Amino acid sequence: MADLFDSADTPQPVAPRPLADRLRPKTLAEVIGQGKVLSPEGPLGAMLAAHSLSSLIFWGPPGVGKTTIARLLAHESDMAFVQISAIFTGVQDLRKVFEQARIRRANGQGTLLFVDEIHRFNKAQQDGFLPYMEDGTILLVGATTENPSFELNAALMSRAQVIVLERLSLDDLERLAQRAEQDMGRALPLKAEAREALLEMADGDGRAALNLIEQVAAWKLDKPLDRETLSKRLMRRAAKYDKSGEEHYNLISALHKSVRGSDPDAALYWFARMLEGGEDPRFLARRITRMAVEDIGLADPQAVEVCLQGWQTYERLGSPEGELALAQAVVYLALAPKSNAVYTAYKAARAAARSTGSEPPPRHILNAPTKLMKDIGYGDGYAYDHDAEDGFSGQDYFPETMKRPVYYQPAERGFERELKKRIDYFAKLRAKRQAP
Template identity: 60%
Template sequence: MSDLFANAGFEKDAPRPLADRLRPESLSEVVGQDHLLGAGAPLRRMLDTQRLSSLILWGPPGVGKTTIARLLATEANLEFEQISAIFTGVADLRKVFDRAKARRSAGQGTLLFVDEIHRFNKAQQDGFLPHVEAGVITLIGATTENPSFELNAALLSRAQVFTLKRLDEDAIERLFQRAEKESGRKLPLTEEARKALAIMADGDGRFSLNLAEEILAEPKDRKPIEVSELGAIVQRRAPVYDKGQESHYNLASALQKSIRGSDVDAALYWAARMVVGGEDPKFIFRRLVVIASEDIGNADPQALPMAVAAKNAFEFLGQPEGEIALGQLVAYLASAPKSNRAYAAFKKAKALARETGSLPPPPHAMNAPTKLMKSLGYSDGYVYDHDTEDGFAGLNYFPEDLPRTKFYEPTQFGFDKEIAKRLQYWERKRREKE
């Protein structure tokens, strides 16, 4: 039915969103991706040498992946076919490949654009390979997820990956100017509100034009809109955050590294991003408990109990009050002295434990609750430390056939410094008792 309307010429007269009306008609009109499309950039070189290969376009929503694919097809003189991995099954793919083969026999190539390609399973992704290798199609896949994690190695080996950037404020401003030229009027915004609107777009070109369209729908005689009024006029976009995919781990990594780097304000920002994005608070607190042990450790022994207490407080209070405890914990951990020496020491101990197998403890380290065990020498030579004058017997508790190994070397930061003094004291006493 839609084809009948299009053939009758009605489609061109139908209302179209501003973002659709301003869709670039040439690659030079695409904003924010000069690193790929500018003079001498990779995609431009491919077109100039007429060697367009299969590609994966990786980037956030609204940065031009579909538009670029369509324009590449035009410039390379290829028939453009578009499918979505969400709505396409095996039978649909077979029809696409059959059409591409028919075109090829007639001397016409096909550029197949697959949106959300990461949503195809391994078998479906493998299904593209013979058609790519035979030259039946030039494949361009679009994904918002890291191709290294979501796409098969075999497919990645046959397609170059190009990363598209989220649009910066300059690129968003260029889109606003195009919207004003298309509509024949200026956006009725104060300078501060215009900047705020660009920030609200969150690097998404399509969304920025949707916002502009809402603003342009305001009465022509109204006063310039202030920042305080924007929220009542346009719908603020939720930050791009997929709790099950790469952004989930990227933000968790940014949080941990900010805390490790003692950057309190950045740590609070990334924790807030996770909360605002709808992250499960349990996941955030798990990371913070890990950080308390891994990155702070014995430099501040209160970090771990505080992390557990903050987690319990959050569970008791719920949201939003529980977020107070979350913020307090993040600020505390980021400002605490740092030491990973206990964490590193245990990793070394585990490595040696794997190498040395089943070496038994020395006899004095084992209990002898039975006569047989006593007769075998269990507990022989053991000295009860509390019975000694200085509370330290100085026995060696490593296996008899294993030389003593130093795993734990505290830093000179925070409480770690006091622990280092204790270890030096006991080491000196042990040598005296040998």
């Protein structure tokens, strides 16, 4: 028994703290990479200076300091810091949190409630925070990697200010690496290009960077590693990409705008980014074809055909061989002449169709299969264009009560330059035919 008690009284070795935990900033001034929001002119800096902190939603990618900043805000404001995760917290847990916050408030201390992954709470759960925010029981700081506009309900958003936290730049990560080296008391065993590669592998995530640094620092090496050797030893962090989330829409928007901007290199880059993120090439084939219709149109009628051929080629070859056909279509679209004239005309025609309701076609272009219909003027005065001079009658085909509009106005680019000549030609003939 004595041995048992002795062993219990003997101090046990304490496991070393991870580097990311050791380097957690102790003041807001030590936070790296979020100067825009923490500076005196930034939203958080201004709130602290005015001693008026409001409920907040931190929106940003992983590893940019959301939890750390929330903890330091609580410290700077003399508030109790309570952290929960929407993934693991149920209704009973929340009730306990609110009750404890109410007791603190009665004793003169506020509670900063930090809710990680707040977008995981459903609408009813999000609504549950509202009364406690309104009566000052809690100051809510939610953290999310998803766009709050899509994931959080309007009532919660109206009571909190959204603070956008940015991914860390390579310069930010370098500062973090230097801070890590100072803590460890030695430099990383990496050549300059390998050091840069290491920071690139973190993909803007400070926590990931520190984990990689800690891993490299533990290696027993005789000489510094070069980029190639480092790449063999470490796996690159998977790029942030959610095929159903905001990143999906951000990247397809970047691809579409690069094509529209006639930049084949940028278009190929975003196309490749989506493929590397696991996007379905069929989705890309569909969107590329839409680009051909929307942004190129009749300036290059061949563009749609190139897209459809690329799509069909992919269906026959599959991945990865078929993806080259889609890449070829992307380059073709980027370099094709651009026109949205048909797209604009189509939207205008749809708007006019909605506004004019059920206006009938003019009687002269209505069929008259019965005697009654002939008697009331159906088809009366219709001019058969093939019998007219130049094969063009110039008749009006819009409803009789509708002033003739102009929807399609081709651009002076590509094949539409020829179409514009035809439109101008027919406009002159129409004026001539309709002249008294």
